Amino acid sequence: MPDPARDIPFDNNHLNQLMSDTKSIQGWLAARTPVDETPVAPMGPKLPGPSPSSVGNSKQPLDLDDRHKAVLRQLLQRSHWTMQQLRMLTSSVGLMPLACLARLNEWTADNYGDVLLEGEDPIIVNQNLKEKLHI
Amino acid sequence: MKKTTHPKTPTPNPPSMQTLTHDITLRERQAITKSLAAGLVPEIGLGHLVVGRKREIQALIGDLDTIKQGGATFRVLLGANGAGKTFLQHLTVGEAVQYGLVVLVADLTVNRRLHATDGRGRGLFSSLLANVHTKACPSGNGLRPMMESWISAQAFDLGKEAPTPEVMAQRINEQLRPLKDHPGGFEFASVLGSYYEGYVTDNSPLQDAALRWLRAEYSTKTEAKQDLGVRRIIGDEDIYPALKLFAAFCRLAGYGGVLVVLDELSALTHRLPHARARQANVQVLLTIINECYQGGVSGLGFLLAGTPDSLEDPDRGLFSVPALRSRLQGCAPSGHVDYASPVLRLEPLGREELLVLLHNVRRIHALGDESRYRLPDEALERFLARALSRLGRSVLANPRDVLRPFVAILNLLDQEPGQRWEELIDRAIVAASPASDPAQAQLGNLKL
Numbered sequence: 001m002p003d004p005a006r007d008i009p010f011d012n013n014h015l016n017q018l019m020s021d022t023k024s025i026q027g028w029l030a031a032r033t034p035v036d037e038t039p040v041a042p043m044g045p046k047l048p049g050p051s052p053s054s055v056g057n058s059k060q061p062l063d064l065d066d067r068h069k070a071v072l073r074q075l076l077q078r079s080h081w082t083m084q085q086l087r088m089l090t091s092s093v094g095l096m097p098l099a100c101l102a103r104l105n106e107w108t109a110d111n112y113g114d115v116l117l118e119g120e121d122p123i124i125v126n127q128n129l130k131e132k133l134h135i
Numbered sequence: 136m137k138k139t140t141h142p143k144t145p146t147p148n149p150p151s152m153q154t155l156t157h158d159i160t161l162r163e164r165q166a167i168t169k170s171l172a173a174g175l176v177p178e179i180g181l182g183h184l185v186v187g188r189k190r191e192i193q194a195l196i197g198d199l200d201t202i203k204q205g206g207a208t209f210r211v212l213l214g215a216n217g218a219g220k221t222f223l224q225h226l227t228v229g230e231a232v233q234y235g236l237v238v239l240v241a242d243l244t245v246n247r248r249l250h251a252t253d254g255r256g257r258g259l260f261s262s263l264l265a266n267v268h269t270k271a272c273p274s275g276n277g278l279r280p281m282m283e284s285w286i287s288a289q290a291f292d293l294g295k296e297a298p299t300p301e302v303m304a305q306r307i308n309e310q311l312r313p314l315k316d317h318p319g320g321f322e323f324a325s326v327l328g329s330y331y332e333g334y335v336t337d338n339s340p341l342q343d344a345a346l347r348w349l350r351a352e353y354s355t356k357t358e359a360k361q362d363l364g365v366r367r368i369i370g371d372e373d374i375y376p377a378l379k380l381f382a383a384f385c386r387l388a389g390y391g392g393v394l395v396v397l398d399e400l401s402a403l404t405h406r407l408p409h410a411r412a413r414q415a416n417v418q419v420l421l422t423i424i425n426e427c428y429q430g431g432v433s434g435l436g437f438l439l440a441g442t443p444d445s446l447e448d449p450d451r452g453l454f455s456v457p458a459l460r461s462r463l464q465g466c467a468p469s470g471h472v473d474y475a476s477p478v479l480r481l482e483p484l485g486r487e488e489l490l491v492l493l494h495n496v497r498r499i500h501a502l503g504d505e506s507r508y509r510l511p512d513e514a515l516e517r518f519l520a521r522a523l524s525r526l527g528r529s530v531l532a533n534p535r536d537v538l539r540p541f542v543a544i545l546n547l548l549d550q551e552p553g554q555r556w557e558e559l560i561d562r563a564i565v566a567a568s569p570a571s572d573p574a575q576a577q578l579g580n581l582k583l
Contacts, residue, residue: 010516015487018187022491025189029182029230032196094297096334099287102271102280109270114162120276128161 029077064107071100075117076130083121108133159183159503161483172542174535178274181226183499184489188223194229194474198436199234203391207427210437211400211463213443214481217532220440223481224396226440232270235391239263239378240275243402249374249419251412256371260351260378263395279346285388286331297335305327313387317380318373322348322365329363343403351377375419382435392434400441404451417456424462424477446478483532490519492534493541500545509548514556518544518564525564542568 064072073080074089081089083097090097101123105115112132118124163180170177176182180250185192192507198208198445212220224240231238240263241247247259269277271284289306290298298306307328314320326348333341344362351357351369359368382393403416426432446452454460472480484492493515501507510518522530522537530537540563548554 010490011487014485015490018487018491021187021189022185022495025187025192026182026185027186028189028198032230075364096287097284098280099283102269102277102284105271105280109273114160115271115273116234118274126162 018129064103067095068100068103068107071095072104072116072133075104075125076133078125080119080122080124083123086123153317158383159499161502164499164502167496168542168546171496171535171538172546174539176221176225178225178230180461180499181222181229181240184222184492184495185226186488188219188481188497189480190472190474191223191479192226195223195438196230198438199227199231199236199391199394202236202394202434202436203234205386205392205433207430207432208438209424209427209477210436210438211478212438212440212481213446213447214440215442215483215532217534218481218483220481221398224398224438224440227394228268228396229262229273231394232273235270236394237277237281237385237390237392238268238394238396239381240266240268243400245402245406248403248407248412248416251371252369252417254354256374257351257354257369260369260374263378264381269390278349281385281388281390282327282330282349283334286334290331300328300332300335303331307331311387312383312578314380314383317383318376319367319369319380322367323380323384325365326363336392337583375423379432382433382572386434392436394436394438397437397439400453401445404441404445404448404453407489410567413451417453417459420453421456421458421462424459428462443480484534485531486519486523489531489534489537490515492538493519496541497545500542500549509545509552510556514560514577517557518560521560521564522567525568536567540564541561 009086038135070093071089075086087097090100091132101117105117108114108116108126108129114126114129116126116129118126159180162181166179167177167184175530195210201208202567208414212223214220220491228238228240241259243259246255247262248255250256251258264278264536266275267277267281268275269281271277272280286303286307289310290303293302293306301475303401304325308324311320311324311327314323317323327347330342330345333339333343333345341362347353348359348363348368349364351373353362356366356368359365364461378393378395385393403413405421407413407416423437427435427437444452449455453463463477465473465478496511497508497510497515498505501509518541519537522540526536544556544559544563547559548556
């Protein structure tokens with residue numbers, strides 16, 4: 001009995017071309033870096049909020065300041081936090097809770113390729129990232 | 136790639152897929168395999184799944200450059216269901232946030248339109264502002280974090296731990312003065328001041344009211360004035376101007392600009408029951424296209440997706456409006472594709488594309504480690520051939536019908552490495568077949 005699987009011809013030329021194109025576009029996407037340009041926001045946020053450089057153009061991500069580091073150390077102690085708990089943590093160092101969340105996520109995205117905190121309430125700490133963080 | 140040459144379908148030395156891309160993270164693997172197993176398009180790690188379409192992707196990424204450099208773009212992805220419109224939209228969203236853009240995402244529906252008179256325009260704006268994707272919040276809950284980030288930066292610049300609401304209101308007004316040229320710009324600044332006041336006075340309802348205003352959730356000016364002291368709201372007819380205002384704010388806040396992603400274009404062309412409503416929505420589209428082309432807007436782009444009839448239906452498609460036809464219809468000679476055209480047409484995946492897609496999924500499942508591949512190349516070809524034989528060519532139009540059982544096989548082989556893939560393939564295809572009877576599918580003992 002004929003095996004239908006063996007009767008389906010693949011166009012090998014097309015397949016080769018496709019794999020080559022796929023390799024090319026995947027490599028292009030992986031290597032793509034933002035265009036250099038004049039900063040768009042001369043009055044944009046500076047620390048502790050996202051600076052124009054940290055928002056998307058950064059080649060050398062800014063380091064965290066002491067207040068954000070203090071919050072980060074606390075956050076890493078647990079797998080998740082309620083919004084109320086985050087609010088208490090950040091207010092103890094004079095930061096707005098979601099501004100702090102955004103800053104930490106941008107920092108980990110720039111330095112470790114992933115965001116640290118997800119969700120709104122509760123806020124989940126990315127456990128895969130936790131082990132890699134060096135602060 | 137381990138190559139097991141098939142007697143009748145030899146694949147001569149395809150380029151290695153092993154060294155294609157950057158590392159696959161565990162999080163990406165989980166998101167991709169779980170999404171595919173559920174028949175969904177994943178939201179992260181899409182670069183690992185890409186199959187061909189180099190020129191289309193480069194065109195879409197080129198749009199991001201344009202937006203970031205202060206330009207404006209308008210693009211429509213056109214293709215049948217299953218052709219990959221949603222995939223390319225998600226891919227573009229992921230690239231855009233990494234690029235420092237803010238991305239707003241929503242589906243157009245009867246209740247979410249570009250123009251309405253009964254709250255349905257505000258419904259679209261509200262949906263877009265509820266799905267704000269940024270680098271810090273790539274999964275779409277980014278509005279509050281981006282607002283707080285900007286406000287925090289203003290407070291930081293004032294050099295005080297917690298400036299009074301009055302001082303901050305003055306600061307915000309000064310910094311957002313360029314927005315006053317936009318309708319609602321004055322109120323926008325005032326609302327941000329209220330948000331900060333709510334923060335320092337521990338007044339959550341005031342913060343919530345500010346967010347309601349930003350999301351166009353106030354239906355009456357009276358209510359907004361009562362809660363926030365502003366005389367203006369974002370109304371059904373203000374959706375496009377409000378998007379321009381938001382884009383201007385994002386540029387001031389240090390982002391590269393805003394990309395607005397709208398799926399289900401046919402909702403505007405084919406699901407609005409009244410001609411007048413369709414005309415009003417089409418008119419907004421025309422205004423958007425005109426301004427994007429003529430340079431009347433800065434740092435803002437639109438990426439829409441729809442099926443071919445949303446453009447080409449002679450009665451209701453956008454091409455039935457001469458002004459839109461002249462702007463959207465390409466002029467490339469027959470046999471050529473103009474990737475600079477505002478409309479990118481996506482053909483359904485072919486057999487070879489699906490095979491490369493299976494290679495990608497196998498590689499993702501193994502975290503890029505060839506030694507962990509659970510299936511040889513031969514199995515991928517066998518699987519696809521079986522799927523085509525059993526499920527018919529419809530699998531080409533619905534790749535998810537192939538991907539779901541394929542991921543299930545990979546998962547099973549991970550859990551039970553002793554299983555023979557030849558048997559699993561047959562059983563998985565049977566179980567995935569819509570025509571298979573439940574008992575037979577159960578016999579397959581596959582959790583698909």
